[in-house]
Amino acid sequence: MDIDILILAQLMQGPKHGYEIKKNILAVLNSQRMINNNSLYPKLKRFEEREMVSKTMEEQEKRPNRHVYAITETGRRFFLETIHHFSSDLIEADEEWNLRLAYYHFLDKPTRMRLLVFRRQALAAKRLRLEKLGRADRDADQPMFSRELSRYLQEMMVKEEEIIVRLQTELDPL
Known part of the structure; x- marks a missing residue:
């Protein structure tokens, strides 16, 4: 940032x-x-x-x-x-996403939509990485991180996805 x-x-x-x-x-x-x-x-x-x-x-x-x-x-x-x-890679970073979201009202409609699409793609990639880590952890003697952290991250991603969908719907209600 x-x-x-x-x-x-x-x-x-x-x-x-x-x-x-x-x-x-x-x-x-x-x-x-x-x-x-x-x-x-x-x-x-x-x-x-x-x-x-x-x-x-x-x-x-x-x-x-x-x-x-x-x-x-x-x-x-x-x-x-x-x-x-911004690029899709940049919007993967939470700080950059938060910065754009903080000043969302300054963005025009096409830029808002591009931002939301990029972040949704980043969330999908993050979800896949988390699932892959979860599978690796199930097979490991010592997990890389706790189930609580995994649940927390999954719940945060679900909530963020809901917000993005709402914002996209507001931009394009059809």
Whole structure:
């Protein structure tokens, strides 16, 4: 998952100061992947240099002034092009699927359908791998993983498949 996209996605929602961007990204990532000031502000500076983001100074009463960042049209185009561009291999990765699903509302209808088809194919491949591992485990003296994990993964795939089918039906109700 590209932190750059998460930063720009925050700014697609409206202007924000750096701490707000960082706080929201950490909430989205559920603290699984850290972003700190040493990574955030150089990226914002690079975006500003590439004219993808503009920066203004906001005065605060009895507090230091702070910078507020806003996405430009160039940044908006870059963000949209990036989330619209993916391969079936990329969508196999849960992080990339989650990223596209998080910003699903920015995708056009054909891209949404392609995303759902790719993910459904990835789930089918994942299901086959899990079944193959299950068969190997039944023949092994020591299983590679517990039955509980296998059941959990199968149930998660069933639920994800249901969501994908629902989204596909919403796109093409016939």
